[in-house]
Amino acid sequence: MSLRIDDLVITLGDRPLLALPALAVAPGEVVTVMGPSGAGKSTLLAFLSGTLDAAFRARGRVWLAGEDVTNLPPHRRRIGLLFQDDLLFPHLSVAENLAFGLAPGLRGAARRARVAQALAEAELAGFGPRDPATLSGGQRARVALLRTLLAAPRALLLDEPFSKLDVALRGRVRDFTFAAARREGLPCLLVTHDPADAEAAGGRVLELGRG
Amino acid sequence: MRAAPWLTATLFLGPLAAGLAGTLLPAFGYLPALGGDSLSLDPWRALLAAPGLARSVMLTLGSGLAATLVALLLVLGFCAVTQGSAWARRAQAALAPVLATPHAALAIGFAFLVAPSGWLARLASPWATGWDRPPDLPIPGDPWGLALVLGLVLKEVPYLLLMAFAALGQVPASASLRAAAALGHRPVPAWFKLVLPQIYPQLRLPICAVLAFSLSVVDVALILGPGTPPTLAVLVLRWFGDRDLALWFPAAAGAVLLLGLVLGAILAWRLGERAVAALGRRWIATGHRGGQALLLRALAPAALGLLLAASLAGLAALIAWSLAGPWRFPEALPAGWTLRVWRAQSAEIAGPARATLLVAVLSTLAALGLVLAWLESGAGRRLRALVWLPLLLPQLAFLFGWQVALVRLGLDGTLAAVVWTHLLFVLPYVLLSLADPWAALDPRYARSAAALGAGPWRVFWAVKLRLLLRPLLVAAAVGFAVSVGLYLPTLFAGAGRITTLTTEAVTLAAGADRRVLGAYAALQAALPLLAYALAAALPAWLHRHRQGMRP
Known part of the structure; x- marks a missing residue:
């Protein structure tokens, strides 16, 4: 599985917002995208995840494992998305959050076992029935990543997912996330302000310019 | 979707x-089903010739504008003096049941309260009033429409208060007042100078809705308003309901007149807004720090408390009467309780x-x-x-x-x-x-x-x-x-x-x-x-x- 983006130009009206040279991210590789606010980082993520507002015009194609996903609706792309906030659904338990993205083919006891196994692997065994609001910041971050991985994504987009964690926690969650991406062989695009993130990712760094 | x-x-x-x-055409004589197949001004002549029309119009305008103005001033006064205090939240919670109560039930409860044989008269009789029989007073239904205005205020205050709280949540009200205090302004006048202009745009539509409603309300006017002559809306409804279908024509003309009154009142209100804004700007420009507003501080919460008490007492009166056994005047409570009526x-x-x-x-x-x-x-x-x-x-x-x-x-x-x-x-x-x-x-x-x-x-x-x-x-x-x-x-x-x-x-x-x-x-x-x-x-x-x- 690899993520490929052809020469990309996104414009709003006749104002160019973003130009990105062709880019290929190999399985398990983390490419970091940096740039000042307004450089089009969130526009790029919206384009890749399929939620770009209709007012924008994008030229360029996105390929996932050889399939052109440019025109697929967001829920068919299987591109995992992690934000600054964990965005665990507050009305669901931890287990229900994890089951939300798990493919419907797996049923009953097997389904519950898959969720329990994921929790155990993340050192969260027994957390299934818990209210997400009662978890610590680090636990919530891990559950959010597990939820994304259980949906069997073909790539990961990380939108400054570590910036709200305190410094002590940040390193651990970062390592946990990158390790998971490598283990699953997921191409990974990390958008961040923090040079330490880029350093920890250890891969290529792309600087988006202004305009 | x-x-x-x-x-x-x-x-x-x-x-x-x-x-x-379908209202405009009959107002000008066109309603083929009733034999009106050409345009004419006859409905308007009939309307203008109706006895007491001028008084109906005055009553409508007077009660509608008074109810809107009183409700708005009470709400603004209350918001100004309670800004940032816990009272604002408490008031909101206390008023929720009144907000949910239909106009008619509230008006009937209010009538049970203020009628000559109502709860207030009973509580004050005979020791204070000397009445051992209900006095012969035209309440509710007083010819000046006071009961009607109060009945409307009862319901419009909670509504406008809710709208005001919602608007206040979207503007930096407390920060504005802190900035004003740092410049030596007292909080209540500063609220009117700084916060009101920020929330008013969001209040404008609800206020206009209250104005339109108060001018054209029928159920509350039937329950609390005067009967001869009634407000224009009640007069028109009487004609629409009359057996003589020919009265539909002047009724339609009356409905159009009511529409004109409402649109005119909204226009006048907008002009009034501008005049008040211009005066307010001059007041602000003088740099006066304003007084302590002691009167407003005492009056606004008291009036609001009184309104709330009246609403809840009215609702209690509804229940009390429906469960009352024999209940002689001036006893404050019935001699016994019974489910007879409900059964x-x-x-x-x-x-x-x-x-x-x-x-x-x-x-x-x-x-x-x-x-x-x-x-x-x-x-x-x-x-x-x-x-x-x-x-x-x-x-x-x-x-x-x-x-x-x-x-x-x-x-x-x-x-x-x-x-x-x-x-x-x-x-x-x-x-x-x-x-x-x-x-x-x-x-x-x-x-x-x-x-x-x-x-x-x-x-x-x-x-x-x-x-x-x-x-x-x-x-x-x-x-x-x-x-x-x-x-x-x-x-x-x-x-x-x-x-x-x-x-x-x-x-x-x-x-x-x-x-x-x-x-x-x-x-x-x-x-x-x-x-x-x-x-x-x-x-x-x-x-x-x-x-x-x-x-």
């Missing part, structure tokens, strides 16, 4: 356009109660469906102004013509017609109470769900609706309460074949047994309260193990 705003617009514009045209009326009351519930549930569900589809489509922002129209026009001005159109469609007196007509008034309030929470929902929840593979329907049902369950149920309760309280729309679209607790209660208020009236009005008040209680209890129970879902 995309069609929802347009479908709603059609559902709205149809009745409004047909209704206005005797249970068969009679069940039909209207069922119809009330059915119409309210159906119109609320229809409104919720349309509003959700509308919000989800993200389109139709400009169409929002349209849904305010039924609240800004006098109901009489289009309901008569709409009834004529319903007759022609063969729909008059059907459940569908009543639900459709209720929708015109239910949907605006549902949209109003749901639009802000919907817009405030973090869009990243939906994006996260989509990235996890959930399609648009699943995102809508399993994520958005569940996250917004609380405001959704509140909006449903608001819509339900609005529907339960509607009088004229039920009367016209129901064509006498569908009667609700509201139409029955207003009819009974004309002089039936006070015990029976108390039972109808109490039940009418109870239904919306139950809906509100359910809307509060259900999410609290469902989310008892979910801290993140608590307000």
Whole structure:
């Protein structure tokens, strides 16, 4: 599985917002995208995840494992998305959050076992029935990543997912996330302000310019 | 989904356009069904020749403007003196039951309070008044319309207060006052100088709706207003209801006159706004720090407390009368309590109660469906102004013509017609109470769900609706309460074949047994309260193990 983006130009009206040279991210590789606010980082993520507002015009194609996903609706792309906030659904338990993205083919006891196994692997065994609001910041971050991985994504987009964690926690969650991406062989695009993130990712760094 | 705003617009514009045209044409003599097949000014001549018309118009303008002005000043005064204090929140919670109570029930309760044989007179007799028989006073129904104004204020204050609190939540009110204090300004005058101009734009439409409602209200005027001459709206309704169908022509002319009065009053209000704003600017420019506003500090909360007490005492009076055994004047309480009236009326009351519930549930569900589809489509922002129209026009001005159109469609007196007509008034309030929470929902929840593979329907049902369950149920309760309280729309679209607790209660208020009236009005008040209680209890129970879902 690899993520490929052809020469990309996104414009709003006749104002160019973003130009990105062709880019290929190999399985398990983390490419970091940096740039000042307004450089089009969130526009790029919206384009890749399929939620770009209709007012924008994008030229360029996105390929996932050889399939052109440019025109697929967001829920068919299987591109995992992690934000600054964990965005665990507050009305669901931890287990229900994890089951939300798990493919419907797996049923009953097997389904519950898959969720329990994921929790155990993340050192969260027994957390299934818990209210997400009662978890610590680090636990919530891990559950959010597990939820994304259980949906069997073909790539990961990380939108400054570590910036709200305190410094002590940040390193651990970062390592946990990158390790998971490598283990699953997921191409990974990390958008961040923090040079330490880029350093920890250890891969290529792309600087988006202004305009 | 995309069609929802347009479908709603059609559902709205149809009745409004047909209704206005169907009122305007007869006002100028054209109604072929009744032999009027040419345009003429005869209806207007008949209207102008009606005895007491000038007094009716003066009474209408006087009571409508007075009620709006008094309610607004009370609300602004209260907000100014309680800004930033815990009292603002407490007032909001205390006023919620009044907000849910239909106008008619509140007005009947108020009548039970202030009538010569009402609770107030009983409490003060005979030790203070010397009355051992109810005095012969024209209350309610005093010729100056004072009881009518008070009855309207009772209901409009909680509504405007809610709107003011909502607006205050969106502007930096406390920061403005801190900045003013640092410049040596006292808080209350500074509130009027700095905060009021920020929230007024959001209050303008609700104020205009209150003004239009107060000028054209029928049920409250029937219960608390004077009888000879009555307000213009009541006069027009009498003619519409007369056996002599020829009176429909002057009635239509009267409805158009009422429309003119409402539009004129709104225009005058806008001009008044400008004058007040100009004076306010000069006041601000003088740099006066203003006084301590001691009088306002004492008066506004006291007046509000009094209003609240009167509303709740009125509701208690409804229940007390419906359960009263023998109750001689001037005893403060009945000699005994009995369920006799409830038992005797249970068969009679069940039909209207069922119809009330059915119409309210159906119109609320229809409104919720349309509003959700509308919000989800993200389109139709400009169409929002349209849904305010039924609240800004006098109901009489289009309901008569709409009834004529319903007759022609063969729909008059059907459940569908009543639900459709209720929708015109239910949907605006549902949209109003749901639009802000919907817009405030973090869009990243939906994006996260989509990235996890959930399609648009699943995102809508399993994520958005569940996250917004609380405001959704509140909006449903608001819509339900609005529907339960509607009088004229039920009367016209129901064509006498569908009667609700509201139409029955207003009819009974004309002089039936006070015990029976108390039972109808109490039940009418109870239904919306139950809906509100359910809307509060259900999410609290469902989310008892979910801290993140608590307000």
